[in-house]
Amino acid sequence: MTLQVEGMLGSRRKASGSGERGTYIRIVVADNQRLFRECVAGMLEREQTFTVVGQASNGLEALELAETYKPDVLLMDVQMPQMDGIEALRRIKxxxxxxxxxxxxxxTIDERVVEGLSAGASGYLLKDSSAEGVVAAIRAVYAGEQVMTPRATGHMMQMYGQEPEGQIAPATGLTNREVDVLMHIARGLIPKEVARRMQVTEKTVRNHISSLYRKLDIYDRSQIVIYAIKKGLIDVRDV
Structure with a gap:
């Protein structure tokens, strides 16, 4: 058992004031590679509003820490011993x-990762993501967004293929603005970034996203990207 709690760079001091949501973003890092796990935890602890309340080396330990600390965000490796990240994700959700x-x-993204996204994961990051990218992703999911790096989105597109150009189904009933929003989402942008690029309000973007989900009868980001790829609404070359 290698479960570590409140272990690194002053996290015990920071966590003591983290009972209320909003004081600190409380994080658990779960990965079977100790060096990687501790490096990530140390990097996150340098952020003043982050506190790492625990580290786990497998899915069972991640479940224990989730039950004990109810963290705001859990960074979890997909492939771990005893219980993998996908099964742990299902139980946690x-x-x-x-x-x-x-x-x-x-x-690169595979069926298991897509399975995890559909099971309720808030995002997917490659392990060679930059420190800044990981920090930004944590802040985004804490704010209720979903995140996926553009490179990961590109891998998903390549995996699921794309119908030839010209086969976009008019039956979807999507407006030009909704298609624009869909393409931005597929590139890994969050609503605030989409709003800035389209020069509209964030509320307008969210309304378009809700409309996309309703018209396409899908309920999460991974499904909307997969659907768009298959229907030719987005192109791998756009990523």
Whole structure:
């Protein structure tokens, strides 16, 4: 058992004031590679509004820490011993749906990662993401967004293929603005960034996203990207 709690760079001091949501973003890091896990935890602790309340080396330990600390965000490797990240994610979302989970992987996106996104993960990051990218992703999911790096989105597009140009189904009933929003989402942008690029309000973007979900009869970001790829609404070359 290698579960570590409140262990690094003053996290015990910071966590003592983290009982109320908003004081600190409380994080658990779950990865079976100790060096990687501790480096990530140390990097996150340097952020003044972050506190790492625990580290886990497998899915079972991640479940224990989720139950004990109810962290705001859980960074979790997809492939771990005893219980992998996908199964741990399912159980965590069943018991504590408020916990935001970001999946980590050293590999290009595959069926397991898509399975995890559909099971409720708030995002997916490659393990060679920059420190700034990881920090930004944590802040985004804490704010209720979903995150996926553009490179990961590109891998998803390549995996699912694309119908030839000209086969965009008019039956979807999407407006030009909705298609624009969809393309931005596929590139990994959050609503605030989409709003800035389209020069509209964030509320307008969110309304378009809700309309996309309703018209396409899908309910999360991974499904909307997969659908768009298959229908030719977005192109791998756009990523």
């Amino acid at each position: 069943e018991e504590w749906p408020q916990i935001r989970v970001i999946l980590l992987s050293a590999y």
